[in-house]
Amino acid sequence: MQVSYVHERQVTIDLFDKLVLPVLTYGSEVWGFNHVCAVERIHLQYCKYLLGVKKCTQNDFVYGELGRKPLQCQRLYNIVKFWIKIMQSDDHKYIKIVYNILRNDMLDRPTCTNWCSLLQSLLQSLWF
Numbered sequence: 084m085q086v087s088y089v090h091e092r093q094v095t096i097d098l099f100d101k102l103v104l105p106v107l108t109y110g111s112e113v114w115g116f117n118h119v120c121a122v123e124r125i126h127l128q129y130c131k132y133l134l135g136v137k138k139c140t141q142n143d144f145v146y147g148e149l150g151r152k153p154l155q156c157q158r159l160y161n162i163v164k165f166w167i168k169i170m171q172s173d174d175h176k177y178i179k180i181v182y183n184i185l186r187n188d189m190l191d192r193p194t195c196t197n198w199c200s201l202l203q204s205l206l207q208s209l210w211f
Contacts, residue, residue, distance in 0.1 A: 095133060096149065103129075108157060112165035115158030116201045126154050159205060166202055 107122050108115075130145045131138060146152060172179045185199040 092133060092149075096151075099129060104154075104157075107154065108161065111158040111161045113198070115155075115162045116198070116205075118155060122154055126151075162202065162205065163209075 103125075107125065127142055127145065128138070130149055130151065131140060134140075134145060134148060136145065169178055169182050174180075174183075182199070185197050188195060189197055189199040189203070
């Protein structure tokens, strides 16, 4: 009986990850630096519903029980992967041209905040 429940829960989580998560994180390579409370709330509400716990249950316990992380982690991972893809692309690709413009803007105006400056802060916080 217990094995069936655990298997059913895993199947439900897999469905969420394959059907809902791509919608919630679509384009997060670009907008992912923003902390979007609505997206996190949807994820947490689903997790709490799946576990059958109250809405006031501690979020960390819910994540731990299901072996999940806040979606912000996934968005930041997507950003770093996207940056690596940009760095490996040819210099004549539009994405590389735009990246270089943003990077030069960041270097010319250090007080300006753009995607490259946020990426630089993220990479520095990860000890890169």
